[in-house]
Amino acid sequence: MQIAEKNNVQPGYGIAFPDGETGVYTIFLDPADVYPNRPLPWAQQTLHIDQYSGKVLAKFGWNDYGALGKLISLGIAFHQGEFGFISQLFMLALTIGIIMIVVSGVIMWWKRKPKGKLGAPALPENFKMLKGVAVIVIVLGLFFPLVGASLLIVWVLDYFVIKRIPIAKQWIG
Structure with a gap:
């Protein structure tokens, strides 16, 4: 806990104990668990600590992520609704878009299908x-x-x- 405080890990973190003789302590902060009403993906933190010496072996946070890692983290946060009403609107727009793709696909097929058949429309000549x-x-x-x-x-x-x-x-x- 002292190592977590020294490394500015926000309160509310979890600690995973070493698994075996070569395992490490892992201190992790998942903002969704700590701040359920306003989780921020950039508040994620992870420390890996040697179980014998207490030395910090690895420290990961938002600033250590590359552009793709940050994008994935934001995508997960949106998907899980961590941005509240904005996430809900975004997911509603995606859902309506998917429904519109399905409906328009059926309409286009119905207009182009061969008469008296269920099959696919013929390919255009060119x-x-x-x-x-x-x-x-x-x-x-x-x-x-x-x-x-x-x-x-x-x-x-x-x-x-x-x-x-x-x-x-x-x-x-």
Whole structure:
């Protein structure tokens, strides 16, 4: 506790005890736990302390984060609603945006779908972006493996099942 005070760790911190002979004491301050009504991401602090000598081995805080670390920390704070009403408005705007994307997607599909079929609209004749879209889909499928796996399953079903069943091919397109 004296080491925490010497290193200006704000009151309300937690202490994790060493795990085994090579473990360290960890003093950490999570602003959401300490200031539930007004947590500030830049108040985060972490100290790692040698269990034998009491020497501070590492000290991390907001100023030690890089730009990406700060951005991620702010994103988490917004996601968890730590900015109060501003966070709520931001999340409401995101939710409305997602709903609008879904609704507009269904409307666009409905307007372009083939008559009497459930399937996808035909590609425009001068569709030059197909290769670029395919590259983007493959890259995103690699970065987001579950999305990539689901796209692969749909492609396999389409290629090996739907195209082989005449009624399904005619109705789905």
